[in-house]
Amino acid sequence: MPCLCGHPQAYENCCQPIHQNAQFAKHPEQLMRARYSAHVLNDVEFVLKTYHSSCKAYEQAESIEESVRSHWIELKVIDSQEQDDEGYVEFKAYFEDNGQSYCLHERSRFLKEDNEWRYIDGVIPEEKIVDPRLLKTIADTKIGRNEPCLCGSGKKFKKCCG
Template sequence: MQENSLCPCGSKQVYAQCCQPIHADTKQAIQPVQLMRARYSAHVLKNVDFVIATYHSSCQAALQAEAIAESVDSHWVELDVLDAPTPKNTEEGYVEFKAYFEEDGQRYCLHERSRFIKENKEWRYIDGIMPEENIDPRLNQTIAKTKIGRNDPCLCGSGKKFKKCCG
């Protein structure tokens, strides 16, 4: 990516002044939203190593490198940060966002409220939840009663068909 190009995170800043410094040194992410934007940009730029490195160590992301690489390999097209309050606790922060990607001519949305915690004085992604409106009502049924067709939306909330996701 050219240094004078706009940053993929959608900040309307040039990459060299936005996510690139964080890609070079994660200590540059002063707020969780900065790390989250840099992680999104790393997805766009196919920088799997950065995504893995910015998981909290308890996630053992290196053991999931293949699955993470597959996620990064999607065609990410847009990021919309919905809420990124300044952390009240200096060790934990949250960012709610929608990240859009395209696959097989379809546009999908990953809507998440991500949790970041500090590890060795640096922000790290630890986990996230999907807001209630994204939870598939089939998840409230027992397994015996749940019927999922191959072309039904996946229960995980990815927006993909079950057969292309968890099926």
């Protein structure tokens, strides 16, 4: 059975050792997955102690606990990078609240502090806007000569790809 974080390893071999000792997270992605699993398990204390000290997480414990106590459903890691003492993990975490499904899409930043990875902050990546005409087949696409070109050049279709 896969870990709560979606990794194919069992929880006992994946996130549980990190929950017991955060130093076992050798890469930012491992800590991020363990933090997600802690959300699923409602382990607020683990989430709080894996924040970077500059975040002063214990001063915001109430709002962090509220987030942890959501009903977390699934994690998808999109990208993971690290260099020296800084790393980034982009992910989508799905949760439910009051019968509604939501997706938290974040690019989290991690820094090493006292030789352990710690979460410091994250940004929500800009969603790329896709021209709805690109979702149709060529046969079903009607493009007027004076409409913007599908390639995104900003030129009229007739002066670009038309």
